[in-house]
Amino acid sequence: MDNTNRMVLEFESKSQNESFARTVIAAFAAAMDPTIEELADIKTAVSEAVTNCIIHGYPDCIGMITMRAFISGNEITIEVEDFGTGIEDIKKAMEPLYTSRPELERSGMGFSFMEAFMDDLEVESVVGAGTLVRMKKRIGKQPFIGLTH
Numbered sequence: 001m002d003n004t005n006r007m008v009l010e011f012e013s014k015s016q017n018e019s020f021a022r023t024v025i026a027a028f029a030a031a032m033d034p035t036i037e038e039l040a041d042i043k044t045a046v047s048e049a050v051t052n053c054i055i056h057g058y059p060d061c062i063g064m065i066t067m068r069a070f071i072s073g074n075e076i077t078i079e080v081e082d083f084g085t086g087i088e089d090i091k092k093a094m095e096p097l098y099t100s101r102p103e104l105e106r107s108g109m110g111f112s113f114m115e116a117f118m119d120d121l122e123v124e125s126v127v128g129a130g131t132l133v134r135m136k137k138r139i140g141k142q143p144f145i146g147l148t149h
Helices: 016-032 036-057 110-117
Strands: 005-012 064-072 075-082 120-126 130-138
Touching: 005 016, 016 036, 016 064, 016 075, 036 064, 036 075, 036 110, 036 130, 110 120, 110 130
Parallel strands: none
Antiparallel strands: 005 064, 064 075, 075 130, 120 130
């Protein structure tokens, strides 16, 4: 029996949909019985990814954002994709404090937060075609316990 669970959600790139995406991913991930901290990490990473789509993917228009999630065993994979402007230099865009929209007083920490709160982060982008952010988190990881005497 396949123990993978999948979901797909499409919504418009409107700021009010950022909290909607957070709520949906929290409800989907709840089946994994995450800790409050693990759930907060997932919600924060999704917020950052969706906000990037809204601010950077569709700076001058409303477009569609697709969020996909897959649960397999103790790992959740989340993909947030837009079909907007794309990222010219992914490496530069992922640098802490870098923002392509300084006039909006953006902190430039979106990708840094995604990396900090998730176990894996991949970004694929084509200028003029959009960006896909893929994040993974393992739920219930055992904390490292040092050697005992």
